[in-house]
Amino acid sequence: MAMNSQPSLALISEKAFSGTTKPASSDLVAYCDAHDLVAIAADTHDVVVYRITGHPAFVIKRRNGEAEVTALKWKHDGSVLAVGWNDGSYGLYSGESGRLLSQGTVRGGGREREWTLNLAPDYGDDEDEEEGPNVTCFGWECHVPSSLRMIYDGAGKVDSLLSTEDWCEDDSLDMATGEYINNTKVDGRDAVADLTSAVATLDVTELLPRLTAIPSHGLRSGPDGNKFGTQATTDSVFAPPQKRSSNVDALFVFSSDGNVQVLQDETVKIGTARVRGSKPAMHASHGKSACHSVLSRDQDDALHASFVDLPLDTLDGPLLDVVSTNTKRIQNLLAYITQTVRCIQHDFSTGLQFPARVMANMNSELAEKQEGDVITNLYHLAMTSDFTPMMLEWLIDIVKETNHKRWDQAVNAMYANIQNHLFFNLMPALNRLSVATTTLRGHARFHEGTSKFEVAPEVFTYILEGVDSLRLVGHKMQLIIMAEHRQFRAFSKWLRVMIEIGVAGPGSKGAIETEEREVPNFDYSLLLAYLKDTMTCSLLTRHVAELIDSREVSARQDAEFFAHPLIARMGYKRTKEALGRVSELKADQELVWKEVPQTPGALVNLPALAAYLAANVRVAMERITAWQSKMLTAPKSLHIDAPSTAAVLDMQMIVDQDASPNRSVTRLLVLPPETRHQLMLYSVAYSSAGAGTASTEQPTMLDFDHEILDAKFHGPRNCLLLVCNEQAQYALMDIALPAPQAQTHEDELGTRSVLHTFSPDSGYKPERLIVGGRTGKRVCLVLGNEGREWRALDLDTKAEETDDLASTDDFMDGDDGMSME
Structure with a gap:
């Protein structure tokens, strides 16, 4: 073969890392x-995201540098x-900026199990004293329920389901033509069921x-600050779901102990399953199959294929859609509320730092000369307009x-x-949290006593109690702020005039003119x-400051936490009565209540x-x-009769469009340990019908005449x-592969074509493949070198x-010009 006709693919980019960079597997x-x-x-224990051109896009940094x-x-x-860490935690990061969206853990202990009155941001970096499982791989798939696949064409196009706007009189909307038809069926779907779902x-x-x-105003607020720091990110978190989206977005998190966390829409936990063996290594799925297959090894390094079925038609039902949407919304709103409370605390403490420091210095000087305190001297000045030497020196x-401006701006x-x-x-x-919680409570009351939604309505009532209590305190704080802010503006205006005098x-003469011009405008009652x-001592202190050491109200179980005397007495009625008692107290007085x-x-x-x-x-x-965990059936497992030390290079799931929608085929590319010149293709058929069979x-x-370094499916x-x-x-x-489950001999496998050759003169030694x-x-x-x-x-x-790609014989013939480019 001539040199100028040797096979070569277009080079998009090449990237060489520095010597300090960890080799990428x-x-x-x-x-x-x-x-x-x-x-x-x-x-550096970070994740760097590059563009295909080799330029860095963003970096995901881990606060715990040891993970x-x-x-x-x-x-x-x-x-x-999705990024998993060896401390058992995992995080979901924005693919646009790398900001942390949510996080979780595959370990049973740690902060996730701690019940405490603590609003400190969770950075997900607390180390567990005991060793535990780690995240080994993720599985992500956007599924199309089979009931919806029957409606649309075979090309996989899925449009939105009917909304209430699609209904007029007794007509139904034909999804294929966009026209209304006068019948009770729309391509096999029950029109009444669609209307019920839309409502x-x-x-x-x-x-x-x-x-x-x-706005955080300088608060180091952790992941919630990143989520709600800008209007764009806030809108993305609370973006309304697509109108009756027909897809089921599932995330699988596999841990080294064989457990599998199943989540919907990234944050809504469906449940946990357990696959055979441990150390799940690979995952495969298909959008048109409800099955997820995972390859794992046991303690003897034997290979096992496990199949986890998702109840797609149930997860896509109207009840599950409402539960999933509102569950995610409640979680996001709670994070939004707690971040707001953190910012209020931060603004309150930082706003009083400078005035407190100025007054503390003056109080120490007055105490040394036994001339009272700042408040007494300022009160005396306001009542008599008589400047003491110490007060005059302090003001001037x-x-x-300059400091008056800082004081005024800070407060x-x-x-x-x-x-x-x-x-x-x-x-x-x-208000939004009330709507979401009330919606779920309504479904809980409607389905109470059945298995359709096995959550007690009282669970949501307690949430509404907390919402109403916060709303009462928030209204009270607004009244306090309006009153105290008027008082401070009067004080600040008076203080500025006293400094001028x-x-x-x-x-x-100048002081007298200033007094004649400004003093009549003072509101001495507010001053x-x-x-x-x-x-x-602001009245806001009792509503904003940390009054409780969270370590005093902490527990490992919810029953112990809610049995605490303080937690057991919290509620809307108690808060309402406590606010009435507090309104009769001064700022420096503590609330005393025999019942609490x-x-x-x-x-x-x-x-x-x-x-x-x-x-x-x-x-x-x-x-x-x-309740949702009950929908998950126990995974089915099958032993793969492959050498225990064989390397599994890739895994793929195929769904035959003409076959049963419950049937899928998982294929494995296995490289035996004894030879690098042979590739084994395993096919495992699984049917989810009935009890499930594999x-x-x-x-x-x-067989090949040359050494195999890596192999990946690309179709x-x-x-x-x-x-x-x-x-x-x-x-x-x-390499052309046989059809799944087909009895095909090696001579019928199709062509083996060389697509690209690498020049040995460049010093580049390829090692691994990634196809995308x-x-x-x-x-x-x-990946090489x-x-x-x-x-x-x-x-x-x-x-x-x-015209023609090189054959494998050309590649192995070193005398016909097949030397590298």
């Missing part, structure tokens, strides 16, 4: 098919990247104004105009920020009230009530998860091989167009 490299992004675990990446997986649409899934929150971003040299900003948080963030979020000199009651002997002030404390609400939401989520046949043996009938001949020349080969992309832009990412370099090749475009 194929297991810790994830390719985003939708956006052509490459996620690689770096040696190492164990698994990477992109969502099918590229919107989310059940009505979302009244779409009529409410959108929630605004939460310490406070002066004004504090009141304005807290009021905005209450009005624009907390109250609208509480002090600078001009008391009794001087004296601020000096007497508010300046050193232990810290009764927590009944009107915003952080404590928010933590109580979070605990009740957690109980509801666990009850919903327990079967496997003898593997198809593919239902093809796989891509990375091979090396005796002259240390490397090439990519396209989409129709029209399929990409092969070749111990994982420190990649080359991205376009599988759909050849660099030099040739």
